[in-house]
Amino acid sequence: MNVLEVRGLTKRFGGLVAVDDVSFDLGKGEFLALIGPNGAGKTTCFNMVNGYLRPDRGEVRLNGQDLIGVRPRKIVRMGVGRTFQITRTFLSMTVIENIQMALISHHRRMFDMLSRATRLYRDEAEALLRLVSMEDQAGRACSELAYGDLKRLELAVALAPDPTLLLMDEPTAGMAPSERVALMELTAKIVADRGVSVLFTEHDMDVVFAHAHRILVLNRGGLIAEGTGEEIRGNPLVQEVYLGGGTVFGESEADHA
């Protein structure tokens, strides 16, 4: 059975059809990229999968269970994780406290902000830190972390609820090209080891072609292509959309700098 099944997903904002009759499947352990120019509808698609937005039409099923109308928190409990930016509040905490907080929230326990020495889920948090090779940074304040380390921490936090599906919206945004490759290699290794499926959006085509098992291309809300990296690179419609946007496959952003 597919982990995720999306059928006829449609969302309008006033007169604009942001997502137009989009259908796709995501298999177990698959790394699926959702790409497209700015405004193509990628984030809107994500937000309908994780319950932040209700579609006007269409179906979303996780392991056969209908997700339409289910609240975002419940969707997380059903196994959909999402990398999210660590906010200002969380920056004031240490690395390990951030992961403990995610574990505590997942297990519906109360987090005692005043008791910094909390031992709750410490072992599990340390295991997650080892997964992203940050065990030596457990006691550091997040505000001191380098950007690449913060992204690795975000990945560990997203894995805390033990998701079967991980949604990653532009996971490498703001990173240097070399850091992007390292983060995606780490992500690919972890998700393969844990059998997690990943749906990710990404503007860096080098990252997409290096890691996606399959690629979906959105343009103006509609799915215009689906296939392997090779198929997508050779697709004339996709080339036209990207060439029109000034992006040439095979050139990294560094080439434009």
Ligand SMILES: Nc1ncnc2c1ncn2[C@@H]1O[C@H](COP(=O)(O)OP(=O)(O)OP(=O)(O)O)[C@@H](O)[C@H]1O
């Ligand atoms: N809440 C909203 N209200 C009105 N229009 C919206 C809203 N959210 C998104 N849109 C519009 O819907 C379209 C799709 O936006 P979306 O953010 O999903 O695209 P995207 O592919 O994620 O773009 P980007 O790559 O720039 O993040 C855009 O035209 C956007 O302006």
